[in-house]
Amino acid sequence: MTATPVPAMVELQGVAKRYGEVNALHRVDLSIAKGEFVTLLGPSGSGKTTLLNLIAGMITPSSGRIVIDGRDATTLPTNRRGLGMVFQNYALMPHMTVFENIAFPLEVRRLSKAEIKRKVGEALELIQLGHVANRKPRELSGGQQQRISLARCIVYNPTLILMDEPLGALDKKLREQMQLEIKRLHAELGITMLYVTHDQDEALTMSDRIVLMNGGRIEQQGAPDTLYFRPETVFSAEFIGSSNLIPGTVEIDADGAYALKTALGRFAAPAPDMALAAGAPAVLLVRPENMALAAAPTAASVAGHIEDSILLGGVVRHFVRCANGSTLVIQELNQPGRSGAHRGDAVRAAWQPQHGRLLPPAPAG
Amino acid sequence: MLLLAPLTAVMLLILIYPLGLTLWTSLYNGRFSFDAYAELASSTLFLRVLRNTFEIAVGGTLVSLLFGYPVALHLAAQPPRKRTAYLIMVMLPFWTSILVKSFALVAVFGNQGLINQFLGFVSGGTVNLPMMFNRVGVILGMINFLLPFMILSILGSLLSLDRRLILAAETMGAGPLRIFWKITLPLSMPGVLAGVLINITLSIGMYITPALLGGRQDMMVANLVDFYTRQTLDWTAASATAMVLLILSGLLVAMLGKVRGAAGLAGAGA
Ligand SMILES: Nc1ncnc2c1ncn2[C@@H]1O[C@H](COP(=O)(O)OP(=O)(O)OP(=O)(O)O)[C@@H](O)[C@H]1O
Ligand SMILES: [Mg+2]
Numbered sequence: 001m002t003a004t005p006v007p008a009m010v011e012l013q014g015v016a017k018r019y020g021e022v023n024a025l026h027r028v029d030l031s032i033a034k035g036e037f038v039t040l041l042g043p044s045g046s047g048k049t050t051l052l053n054l055i056a057g058m059i060t061p062s063s064g065r066i067v068i069d070g071r072d073a074t075t076l077p078t079n080r081r082g083l084g085m086v087f088q089n090y091a092l093m094p095h096m097t098v099f100e101n102i103a104f105p106l107e108v109r110r111l112s113k114a115e116i117k118r119k120v121g122e123a124l125e126l127i128q129l130g131h132v133a134n135r136k137p138r139e140l141s142g143g144q145q146q147r148i149s150l151a152r153c154i155v156y157n158p159t160l161i162l163m164d165e166p167l168g169a170l171d172k173k174l175r176e177q178m179q180l181e182i183k184r185l186h187a188e189l190g191i192t193m194l195y196v197t198h199d200q201d202e203a204l205t206m207s208d209r210i211v212l213m214n215g216g217r218i219e220q221q222g223a224p225d226t227l228y229f230r231p232e233t234v235f236s237a238e239f240i241g242s243s244n245l246i247p248g249t250v251e252i253d254a255d256g257a258y259a260l261k262t263a264l265g266r267f268a269a270p271a272p273d274m275a276l277a278a279g280a281p282a283v284l285l286v287r288p289e290n291m292a293l294a295a296a297p298t299a300a301s302v303a304g305h306i307e308d309s310i311l312l313g314g315v316v317r318h319f320v321r322c323a324n325g326s327t328l329v330i331q332e333l334n335q336p337g338r339s340g341a342h343r344g345d346a347v348r349a350a351w352q353p354q355h356g357r358l359l360p361p362a363p364a365g
Numbered sequence: 366m367l368l369l370a371p372l373t374a375v376m377l378l379i380l381i382y383p384l385g386l387t388l389w390t391s392l393y394n395g396r397f398s399f400d401a402y403a404e405l406a407s408s409t410l411f412l413r414v415l416r417n418t419f420e421i422a423v424g425g426t427l428v429s430l431l432f433g434y435p436v437a438l439h440l441a442a443q444p445p446r447k448r449t450a451y452l453i454m455v456m457l458p459f460w461t462s463i464l465v466k467s468f469a470l471v472a473v474f475g476n477q478g479l480i481n482q483f484l485g486f487v488s489g490g491t492v493n494l495p496m497m498f499n500r501v502g503v504i505l506g507m508i509n510f511l512l513p514f515m516i517l518s519i520l521g522s523l524l525s526l527d528r529r530l531i532l533a534a535e536t537m538g539a540g541p542l543r544i545f546w547k548i549t550l551p552l553s554m555p556g557v558l559a560g561v562l563i564n565i566t567l568s569i570g571m572y573i574t575p576a577l578l579g580g581r582q583d584m585m586v587a588n589l590v591d592f593y594t595r596q597t598l599d600w601t602a603a604s605a606t607a608m609v610l611l612i613l614s615g616l617l618v619a620m621l622g623k624v625r626g627a628a629g630l631a632g633a634g635a
Contacts, residue, residue, distance in 0.1 A: 077535075079534075084536065085533065087533060091529045091530055093547075104547070156537070156538075
């Protein structure tokens with residue numbers, strides 16, 4: 001974070017959207033700084049597209065105010081918001097060539113023919129697709145089409161670009177390549193980007209900040225590291241990364257040290273970020289990569305036996321079945337000469353107490 | 366397969382047999398010759414009627430396109446339930462006989478018709494805008510029949526247009542006029558072309574409408590066939606004329622098939 005506050009590119013103030021009885025978006029406050037790369041992450045139906053379309057002006061909010069670049073845009077028509085949008089299905093004009101597609105927004109802005117030619121050329125250069133200028137979109141691969149739709153977006157230098165799952169239709173390898181390409185364009189051009197995805201890896205890879213959505217509300221927002229290491233709810237912990245969650249009740253020592261009393265034992269844990277009273281129900285989160293197999297009891301460990309071990313290339317994942325029937329997941333680096341653990345072996349799942357994190361229990365339902 | 370046999374026989378009997386007979390009559394008059402066609406080619410009456418036919422068909426089709434496109438555009442913008450209700454209204458002309466409709470048109474557009482009476486009432490004099498028993502009358506009568514085909518054909522194209530293209534254009538700053546000219550219109554061209562061809566094909570064979578609502582100058586090819594068979598009893602000329610009409614319509618239908626095919630391809634590629 002910089003010392004001087006960056007002016008906001010987008011500001012949502014208490015923006016809500018209802019469809020009849022459905023609350024697609026509850027009152028949301030969100031501010032996006034100029035030049036920031038913000039990702040809206042969340043499960044299907046959590047309101048990501050709704051939020052994006054509200055900013056694009058394709059739908060109007062039921063209440064609240066939308067400010068774009070210091071201007072009240074709540075009721076401004078889409079075509080006067082001066083932003084760019086990249087669609088999941090690319091939305092390229094099928095009857096126009098690649099050149100004509102990219103030239104379209106420049107023609108809208110009444111640039112001269114020569115200038116259009118130069119700018120389209122530059123944009124094609126930027127995405128390294130100069131050789132397809134005269135083709136129709138349907139003669140291109142999905143990845144190429146998406147790059148053209150990116151070029152069409154950046155060619156007119158919008159100050160804000162919205163993307164709704166732009167890579168959703170591409171295969172994994174191409175998706176990773178395009179993620180880097182979009183990141184590169186963001187760094188080079190300094191455009192503010194608001195990016196929608198339901199893929200947590202994509203969000204972690206690309207974002208300056210992740211806004212995690214759940215049921216039409218913002219569940220938590222912060223830098224990828226913050227969301228990963230300091231989730232504030234069980235939902236956040238489970239949505240980003242994988243997690244071991246052990247339910248129990250909070251105990252606080254005379255000297256203020258926290259612990260959780262659970263069916264698997266009593267585990268010391270760092271003081272929580274949120275208010276958790278002694279005796280209150282809580283959940284202990286330990287990431288699988290912070291757990292290890294141990295032979296003897298440690299400061300925090302649970303006895304069990306190996307139910308399964310799977311090899312994922314660089315890492316190995318062990319599933320340890322505990323006495324009360326719950327399963328803990330341990331993730332270790334896969335190294336040559338790694339001591340083999342076999343199905344049925346009696347082991348202990350151990351972690352360092354400072355790697356645990358106390359969270360309020362998930363709301364019922 | 367077996368069930369198709371009787372059907373094929375019936376088709377042969379009611380379609381191919383008379384067609385063959387017509388062809389035969391046009392070519393055989395005591396002896397076998399192309400004389401009837403040669404005579405047609407040099408007949409001023411036939412050539413004038415042929416020109417009439419094209420003028421009326423093209424004129425009627427253009428008027429139908431002019432009215433049909435905005436209606437289709439409006440229908441495409443409606444929510445599905447409303448659209449169905451409106452579509453029933455569009456199909457309404459098909460529920461009444463062309464004869465009844467023709468008389469109804471006279472009641473509205475004729476010299477003593479509603480419009481002239483209204484204009485007379487407004488202007489305080491007698492108004493006799495000639496709108497019946499001339500070319501205007503023929504075209505008015507025709508579009509009544511042609512419009513539904515035009516509207517349905519264009520509506521099909523408009524409904525298959527991806528709405529996200531319009532949204533994309535809007536985010537790029539395009540106004541409604543540019544979106545119409547650059548996106549909606551070109552992408553609905555297959556429907557427009559199909560509608561135009563259907564309309565021309567239908568109107569080229571018009572018979573009752575020009576007979577009831579047109580003047581002397583508005584004779585069309587089908588009326589000429591009638592003229593030869595019933596007034597001059599020249600069956601050879603009548604058959605040759607009918608064959609020319611058939612070939613013209615056949616060519617148009619073939620073109621229609623091409624357009625349909627192209628439209629299908631465009632849809633599959635998008
Ligand atoms: N036009 C609409 N009419 C009624 N309900 C709608 C409409 N659009 C969205 N909704 C509802 O609003 C909620 C949020 O939808 P939204 O499209 O924003 O979800 P999303 O997070 O983008 O999901 P996905 O990941 O599946 O795209 C959903 O419950 C959805 O059913
Ligand atoms: Mg969505």
